[in-house]
Amino acid sequence: MDPMLLMQEAVKARLKAYVPYSGFSVGAALLDADGKVHYGCNIENAAYGPSNCAERTALFSAVAQGQKPGSFKALAVVGDTEGPISPCGVCRQVIAELCPPDMPVYLGNLKGDMQETTLAELLPGAFGPSDLGKERP
Numbered sequence: 628m629d630p631m632l633l634m635q636e637a638v639k640a641r642l643k644a645y646v647p648y649s650g651f652s653v654g655a656a657l658l659d660a661d662g663k664v665h666y667g668c669n670i671e672n673a674a675y676g677p678s679n680c681a682e683r684t685a686l687f688s689a690v691a692q693g694q695k696p697g698s699f700k701a702l703a704v705v706g707d708t709e710g711p712i713s714p715c716g717v718c719r720q721v722i723a724e725l726c727p728p729d730m731p732v733y734l735g736n737l738k739g740d741m742q743e744t745t746l747a748e749l750l751p752g753a754f755g756p757s758d759l760g761k762e763r764p
């Protein structure tokens with residue numbers, strides 16, 4: 628799938644964000660092995676801590692719908708940032724768990740800036756399954 632098309636899907640997902648506290652909407656679009664797109668937005672909470680980022684919403688939603696961890700093909704993330712959005716550390720760790728390290732990650736903003744990267748670049752030396760003697764999913 629064309630990266631810009633996946634970015635456009637993330638822009639659509641962003642419109643669903645529930646952000647009464649930060650007012651900062653983020654959208655994510657995750658491409659699965661069947662070519663289907665899974666959507667994520669950030670969903671905040673009055674207790675702040677339980678808030679969920681757009682990236683994790685997309686990943687958890689896809690896994691809950693039966694997509695196999697490790698099988699994803701690409702992730703696009705969009706926010707209204709000056710440059711391409713930067714995923715938080717928690718999301719980087721979750722991407723490390725559920726996505727191949729060399730999977731393309733497209734980071735963008737509403738102006739159309741786009742940076743292509745990978746999890747290996749976003750979280751070098753990630754703690755992962757192998758550190759617990761387990762295989763990658």
Ligand SMILES: O=c1ccn([C@H]2C[C@H](O)[C@@H](CO)O2)c(=O)[nH]1
Pocket residue numbers: 646649651652653668669670671678679680681682704712713714715718
């Ligand atoms: O990549 C990012 C960065 C931030 N947020 C959310 C968390 C919080 O709801 C709001 C402000 O940090 O943006 C995301 O969903 N994804």
Ligand SMILES: [Zn+2]
Pocket residue numbers: 680681682683714715716717718719
């Ligand atoms: Zn995050």
